[in-house]
Amino acid sequence: MSEKTPVTGAQSSSSTPHLAFTTISNVKLHVPILLSFSEPNYKKWSRLFLLLIRRFSLVDFLTGKSSPSSDDDSEWFQLDALIQGWIQSTVNDEVCDLVLSTTNSTSELCKSIYNMFHDNKPARAIQLEHQFRTTTKGSLSMAIYCQTLRNLADWLDDVDAPVSEQQLVLQVLRGLPDDLRAQTSFLQYQTPPPTFLQTRSAVLLIEQQRAELGVGSVAGDGGTTLYAGSGGVSSGGTRRQGSANGSRIDSSGGGGYGQQRQHGGQHRGRGRGRSFRSNA
Numbered sequence: 001m002s003e004k005t006p007v008t009g010a011q012s013s014s015s016t017p018h019l020a021f022t023t024i025s026n027v028k029l030h031v032p033i034l035l036s037f038s039e040p041n042y043k044k045w046s047r048l049f050l051l052l053i054r055r056f057s058l059v060d061f062l063t064g065k066s067s068p069s070s071d072d073d074s075e076w077f078q079l080d081a082l083i084q085g086w087i088q089s090t091v092n093d094e095v096c097d098l099v100l101s102t103t104n105s106t107s108e109l110c111k112s113i114y115n116m117f118h119d120n121k122p123a124r125a126i127q128l129e130h131q132f133r134t135t136t137k138g139s140l141s142m143a144i145y146c147q148t149l150r151n152l153a154d155w156l157d158d159v160d161a162p163v164s165e166q167q168l169v170l171q172v173l174r175g176l177p178d179d180l181r182a183q184t185s186f187l188q189y190q191t192p193p194p195t196f197l198q199t200r201s202a203v204l205l206i207e208q209q210r211a212e213l214g215v216g217s218v219a220g221d222g223g224t225t226l227y228a229g230s231g232g233v234s235s236g237g238t239r240r241q242g243s244a245n246g247s248r249i250d251s252s253g254g255g256g257y258g259q260q261r262q263h264g265g266q267h268r269g270r271g272r273g274r275s276f277r278s279n280a
Contacts, residue, residue, distance in 0.1 A: 064107035125161035136175040
């Protein structure tokens with residue numbers, strides 16, 4: 001028997017087809033993304049594809065360690081052609097056209113694709129770094145905003161310019177509008193620092209609370225909905241604080257008009273909450 005076998009980790013008989021031929025009818029169900037230059041998603045694509053290949057112990061086809069035992073080793077050539085077809089089905093036309101005519105095996109195809117997505121790393125890193133640092137929430141939903149920064153961090157990792165978890169968290173907070181930034185500033189000082197997923201959960205919660213209270217995106221349109229302190233949040237989005245003499249003042253977060261109820265008084269007035277004013 002030859003030292004090299006057509007399939008690493010599994011030996012199939014001539015009468016039984018390899019599981020890869022009969023199990024996978026639609027590779028896009030297992031690798032549901034399309035590799036492209038416009039959306040640099042090589043790392044995600046390669047990880048998903050590797051998971052698929054490992055299911056059938058065919059990794060050596062990707063690395064070039066597996067080779068046909070002879071020129072008549074039909075199963076090896078069939079498996080190699082099958083994997084090439086999987087790859088070509090999960091890359092866009094631009095990528096496929098650049099590599100299809102210059103490769104003859106799965107390992108050559110993988111190497112060509114890898115090289116295309118890892119050349120000019122310094123230039124790509126500079127461009128992605130600028131995009132990462134200048135991305136702000138703007139009119140994006142909070143979920144899309146966080147996902148955009150997560151994607152940019154992954155793409156920077158692809159070109160050997162990794163972004164740390166803390167850098168990603170700080171950029172998420174830095175790109176928020178002023179009113180939201182004020183509400184989330186406490187996250188910067190937590191020990192240990194929050195992870196990206198924890199930060200994402202916090203800002204999504206704030207966005208949901210603001211939507212429920214009908215608070216706009218302009219600073220001062222409503223009360224603070226997430227804060228640290230002894231006060232609370234009323235159903236109308238107002239913050240309740242106790243005063244020194246035992247009275248309770250309900251005021252909006254911007255320090256505007258509120259109602260003052262005096263426990264020992266005979267009247268109810270509506271006017272400015274003076275306890276919140278620092279200037280006459």
